[in-house]
Amino acid sequence: MLIGRRHFIRRAAAMAGAFLPVLLFAGLAFAQVEGRPTPGGLGLPATVTDVGAETQFFYNIILLPVISFIGLFVFGLLIYVCWRFNESANPVPSKLTHHTGLEVAWTLVPVLILVFIAVPSFRLLAHQVEIPEAAVTIKVTGNQWYWSFTYPQDQGGGFSFDQLMKSDAELTPDDIRLLSVDNEAVVPVGEVVKLQVTADPSGVIHSYTIPAFTIRIDAVPGRLNETWFRADKEGVFYGQCSKICGKDHAFMPTAIRVVSKEKYAEWLVEAKQKFAKLDDGRMKVAVETGTR
Structure with a gap:
């Protein structure tokens, strides 16, 4: 024994x-x-x-x-x-019931x-x-099934764009399958970035998540949630929708590129021209088709 x-x-x-x-x-x-x-x-x-x-x-x-x-x-x-x-x-069990x-x-x-x-x-x-005073504010909207970003006019923006996952045919050697996107959002390194997150009023609840920034916040139709981050390193940082939001939930990545302040200023100038043309083209198509 x-x-x-x-x-x-x-x-x-x-x-x-x-x-x-x-x-x-x-x-x-x-x-x-x-x-x-x-x-x-x-x-x-x-x-x-x-x-x-x-x-x-x-x-x-x-x-x-x-x-x-x-x-x-x-x-x-x-x-x-x-x-x-x-x-x-212990063949004879104890009958003790309480011990203060x-x-x-x-x-x-x-x-x-x-x-x-x-x-x-x-x-x-x-x-x-508690969000500190932000140098950059970006509105992030969850759609079915992609993200939209809006940079405000008073911070040098005044444009918006959609961010969709790249297909396998569009991938380059530096891309990551199911995570790389066509239009990366860009922010400056070392600056406080405030994200105002919501969802398409006619859509469903999403969740905007980037693990490297330790941010995860729900994108709810009709509600504006806020979060923030301050990246101390340059690079491309990927995330995904963390809600099971529908049939293309698995194909709803996001990517933010962190660059120097100088490169961010240059990107703002380029983005204004690029996405202004894109918005004009969408407006033209919408007017011609009577959808807007």
């Missing part, structure tokens, strides 16, 4: 030892590339914003150790109970854990929802 118990304990310890590294390192990003999904990548996606770094710190350093400890503690407690209080080791100290402990300890988690959680939430 003693040998059986020792064997059981050794097997339980081996299982816990094998499971512990997974718990401790599951939240770390291994071989992640900013802005795009990484084959074989593990953990949270790499981020390029301060809020994203704070979010990952909260998860990896605060939340993950707490839930790992709780999981291992409960697992170890179950093993101890199975070993110590099985029928053969134990009941106080299992009530107070979870409360203290929640308070410990709540303090940094509320601080992080405030950083996410």
Whole structure:
């Protein structure tokens, strides 16, 4: 009987030892590339914003150790109970029904854990929802099934464009299948960008998500939601609609290119000309067909 118990304990310890590294390192990003999904990548996606770094710190350093400890503690407690209080080791069961100290402990300890988690959680939430003064404001509209972007006139814009997924025939070697788009939105690096997100009034609910910016916000018909980010690195950052919004939900990506302030100013000039012509062409077609 003693040998059986020792064997059981050794097997339980081996299982816990094998499971512990997974718990401790599951939240770390291994071989992640900013802005795009990484084959074989593990953990949270790499981020390029301060809020994203704070979010990952909260998860990896605060939340993950707490839930790992709780999981291992409960697992170890179950093993101890199975070993110590099985029928053969404890033929005469205890009739104890209450233990004041134990009941106080299992009530107070979870409360203290929640308070410990709540303090940094509320601080992080405030950083996410309180939008600083923005240098760039963009209105993002979810349609079935593509995104539309509007740059306001008072910030050097005054144009809008649609963003559709590239077909396989349009892809270049630098593109990513199912993520690359025809018209990338462009923003300056190191500047606060405010996104005003809504959806086509005649459409459905979408969710605008870019993991590298740690932003995800619903696009609801008739409602204007706001979020923000400040990218500290140049590059192209991809996202998708994160709501199951209809038949082409899987083909509704988005892409934002972060460039220097000088290149952003140049892009504004080019975009005004490019998308003004596009808008004029659409208006012409609409007038000729009587659809507008």
